Amino acid sequence: MRLMRRRSTVLLSVLGALALLFGAAPASMGAQPAGPPAHHPVIFVHGYNADPGVWGGMIADFKAAGYTDDELFSWGYDTHQSVNEVLAGRFTDYVNSVLSRTGASKVDLVAHSFGSLTTRWYVKFRGGTATVDHWVSLGGPNHGTYTSWACVIWDQACRDMSPGSYVQNQLASGDETPGAVKYATFWSECDEVINPDSSVALSGAVNTDAGCLQHNDLLGDDGVSQGVRDFLAG
Numbered sequence: 001m002r003l004m005r006r007r008s009t010v011l012l013s014v015l016g017a018l019a020l021l022f023g024a025a026p027a028s029m030g031a032q033p034a035g036p037p038a039h040h041p042v043i044f045v046h047g048y049n050a051d052p053g054v055w056g057g058m059i060a061d062f063k064a065a066g067y068t069d070d071e072l073f074s075w076g077y078d079t080h081q082s083v084n085e086v087l088a089g090r091f092t093d094y095v096n097s098v099l100s101r102t103g104a105s106k107v108d109l110v111a112h113s114f115g116s117l118t119t120r121w122y123v124k125f126r127g128g129t130a131t132v133d134h135w136v137s138l139g140g141p142n143h144g145t146y147t148s149w150a151c152v153i154w155d156q157a158c159r160d161m162s163p164g165s166y167v168q169n170q171l172a173s174g175d176e177t178p179g180a181v182k183y184a185t186f187w188s189e190c191d192e193v194i195n196p197d198s199s200v201a202l203s204g205a206v207n208t209d210a211g212c213l214q215h216n217d218l219l220g221d222d223g224v225s226q227g228v229r230d231f232l233a234g
Helices: 002-030 052-064 083-102 115-125 146-151 156-161 166-172 215-219 222-232
Strands: 042-045 072-075 107-112 132-138 182-187 206-209
Touching (some): 042 052, 052 072, 052 215, 052 222, 083 107, 115 132
Parallel strands (some): 132 182
């Protein structure tokens, strides 16, 4: 009887070892580590006298194309403040918070109008060449717009958007599209805000004629939305 108990103990030990070898091990092998996210987080930056709500249609398009809520962000800010002295610093903090929250190493930026200046300043002067993969400007006053002269007397943002301003001259100095960031602009020949139309395009960027669209229609146009997503996928 003692011998039989010993044999039973040995048999149970062998069976346990086999279970660990052929049962538990394959289960652990099947639990693959999570892969990298499908997309970089995208930060949408609105323009002058606007708010993050203007991105509702485009964000819906991004979600329909497979982006998740955790990959889409909209930065809201006071558009009457200085690009270089105030807004670029606050945007830097926002980008850092998105990187920390998502665990991503880089973000994509999509800016409309005045938002193009703040995001460009971040990329060029505040380390954004290391944290931005794609940068997109929709109707940005990238070389200034004469329309801004209507409000330069009382509004700092209008002064920043004026041709020949300190912000414009600094952004245009040297390389307009620095670093390994991929740059794109979308401009319209019927834009009533950006004057001249050629202000939007940047040397070194993929510059796309969006057709005859008014300034705010760039935000909701299906062709522009698809073009932005195609560019970010490249």
